[in-house]
Amino acid sequence: MSAKTKLPTGQEAIEVKGWLGAHRYLILRRLSQSFFLFLFLMGPWFGIWWVVGTLAGSRTFGVLPLTDPLVLMQGLAAGHWPELTAIIGALIVLAVYALIGGRVYCSWVCPINPVTDAAHWLHDKLGLQKGWQPKRSTRYWILGAVFAVSALTGTIAWEVVNPVTMVHRGLVFGMGFAWALVAAIFVFDLLVARRGWCGHLCPVGAFYGLLGSKSLLRVSAVDRAACDDCMDCFAVCPENQVISPALRGKPGETPLILSPDCTNCGRCIDVCSVDVFAFTHRFDNHVKTDEQVADKAA
Incomplete structure (x- = not known):
């Protein structure tokens, strides 16, 4: 663990990405949940069936x-x-x-x-x-x-x-x-x-x-070499046992979160200040190399 674990969860991401950038998937989820609920309520409430x-x-x-x-x-x-x-x-x-x-x-x-x-x-x-x-x-x-x-x-x-x-x-x-x-x-x-x-x-x-155990959409720790051990992804993930195999995987092991428990909520993407995670598909096993991470940091 790093000294960054002492910071409030997501604080570093807010400082790097801004508040909206550190909550974009959370906001989209709330809008999505409200949208689907409202679709069903438009008929009984407003007569729009x-x-x-x-x-x-x-x-x-x-x-x-x-x-x-x-x-x-x-x-x-x-x-x-x-x-x-x-x-x-x-x-x-x-x-x-x-x-x-x-x-x-x-x-x-x-x-x-x-x-x-x-x-x-x-x-x-x-x-x-x-x-x-x-x-x-x-x-x-x-x-x-x-x-x-x-x-x-x-x-x-x-x-x-x-x-x-x-x-x-x-x-x-x-x-x-x-x-x-x-x-x-x-x-x-x-x-x-x-x-x-x-x-x-x-x-x-x-x-x-x-x-959805074999679904196409997946979250990947594509840039796991950039992880700074802040532990924020574990703190916000509703099923945090799914993260370790992808994030801590050895060279050659998939960076994809393949567990059916993953909800694809995107919060790990939100709170990661170094953008370790990203949405992709289940056939994308690409992992950024140390050289690519260094180039990004530079």
């Missing part, structure tokens, strides 16, 4: 069907054969997330993400302990339980308690219990388990991680 439905299943401009594959698979497990439009919608979503990375949904679309990010920010500000950390495999066990319960009950089980669906319905019909559920997730991440919900429990994140 560009999109009808929810993130579980929708139709855009009366033509484009989109279906959450997890919802479709729960329906199949429950013994319900879906309509053709639902199957087409699920195939479209499968293709998109298989291409760009399934957990892009978690960081760029899911409206619960700002809640868990806020809990993590406050957790750091208060200097709280790490807390209880369930095994990351727990979310896969919960995912399996979702399918099992769907099969046993003949229902789409997760949608009964899915906080994303409940928030959407709450914003349309009145929040009610949805507020309590959102508050519970916030408190859980703040006081019980740091980044506990998204990183250890949510079956949706587990499902989309598996879906």
